[in-house]
Amino acid sequence: MASILQFDPASSAARRPERPAPGPDALRALQLASTLQVWLDPGRVIQRFAADLLEHGEADGIAYRDPEEDRTLLHGTRAAHRVAYRLVVDDEDLGEVTLMCRRRYEPAELEGIETLLAALVYPLRNALRFRRLERCARLDALTGAGNRAALDEELRRQMDLARRGGHSLGLLMLDLDHFKEINDRLGHAAGDEVLRECAARIRGAMRRSDLLFRYGGEEFVILLPDAGCEAAVALAERIRRAVSARPFRLREETVRVTVSVGIACHRPGEPQAALLERADRALYAAKRAGRNRVEVHPPAGA
Numbered sequence: 001m002a003s004i005l006q007f008d009p010a011s012s013a014a015r016r017p018e019r020p021a022p023g024p025d026a027l028r029a030l031q032l033a034s035t036l037q038v039w040l041d042p043g044r045v046i047q048r049f050a051a052d053l054l055e056h057g058e059a060d061g062i063a064y065r066d067p068e069e070d071r072t073l074l075h076g077t078r079a080a081h082r083v084a085y086r087l088v089v090d091d092e093d094l095g096e097v098t099l100m101c102r103r104r105y106e107p108a109e110l111e112g113i114e115t116l117l118a119a120l121v122y123p124l125r126n127a128l129r130f131r132r133l134e135r136c137a138r139l140d141a142l143t144g145a146g147n148r149a150a151l152d153e154e155l156r157r158q159m160d161l162a163r164r165g166g167h168s169l170g171l172l173m174l175d176l177d178h179f180k181e182i183n184d185r186l187g188h189a190a191g192d193e194v195l196r197e198c199a200a201r202i203r204g205a206m207r208r209s210d211l212l213f214r215y216g217g218e219e220f221v222i223l224l225p226d227a228g229c230e231a232a233v234a235l236a237e238r239i240r241r242a243v244s245a246r247p248f249r250l251r252e253e254t255v256r257v258t259v260s261v262g263i264a265c266h267r268p269g270e271p272q273a274a275l276l277e278r279a280d281r282a283l284y285a286a287k288r289a290g291r292n293r294v295e296v297h298p299p300a301g302a
């Protein structure tokens with residue numbers, strides 16, 4: 001088990017005030033920092049950092065625990081001797097870097113490694129911040145689903161993948177029934193609560209590979225990569241049941257909510273707008289047929 005050292009570049013410099021003028025380590029760190037700052041993806045920053053240390057034989061393997069993702073990236077191979085650094089800048093957690101080596105580290109070697117870690121922390125912090133901002137720009141703040149801009153981008157990407165791979169792509173358009181009544185009777189804040197809870201129930205019915213977006217006010221879109229109409233109908237029914245099965249408990253009231261769902265499956269060569277338009281037509285048919293139901297475009301037998 002490796003001991004974990006907290007690495008903060010400010011306190012690390014403070015610990016060695018008598019450090020001599022820049023030597024080869026410092027020059028290498030400077031070069032490394034200028035290479036690393038080019039990347040705005042934390043995974044790429046770590047990959048480049050690891051490649052540099054592996055190349056110089058300072059480690060046989062380097063693992064990185066991302067502070068915001070449930071994963072650890074490994075470069076190189078695992079080895080018995082380990083030293084782990086929790087990276088912190090101004091109280092901001094940047095994750096944990098573990099260096100693994102077949103031989104035991106000497107104290108002088110660790111000092112050199114800490115100089116290189118100092119080159120890593122700021123590019124890594126910038127990349128983590130950039131990723132956070134980019135994610136916020138693509139998320140709907142109320143429900144945590146993807147927003148309209150994210151849907152446009154993802155739909156284009158998924159249609160392209162479907163075309164190249166010869167896969168199918170299912171699209172569900174989902175709308176809460178009589179939502180205006182909830183807003184009018186209980187107020188906008190209660191309406192917001194319903195939207196949040198509804199998104200949570202939808203997510204609970206989805207598989208990991210399905211993608212949820214808030215399309216507009218009380219309308220959601222789900223993309224099902226590599227899924228045909230049968231799978232799309234099965235998901236739509238699961239969602240319809242999950243929403244209507246039990247009342248929504250709000251702060252002061254409980255309300256029953258239902259959803260209508262329209263489904264269209266991508267046809268080769270079909271433009272994005274046409275696919276959305278067909279799902280919308282199916283949704284309209286579900287509303288006209290009485291709501292709390294699922295319809296597909298084209299309708300069976302058409």
Ligand SMILES: Nc1nc2c(ncn2[C@@H]2O[C@H](COP(=O)(O)OP(=O)(O)OP(=O)(O)O)[C@@H](O)[C@H]2O)c(=O)[nH]1
Nearest residue numbers: 175176177178179180181183188189191192217218
């Ligand atoms: N609370 C809340 N309400 C919203 C939000 N966005 C849109 N709405 C409301 O959603 C309601 C949509 O009403 P309608 O389009 O008439 O639809 P509906 O009442 O669900 O009726 P059907 O769709 O025909 O079943 C309007 O009252 C909007 O003000 C939001 O972010 N929060």
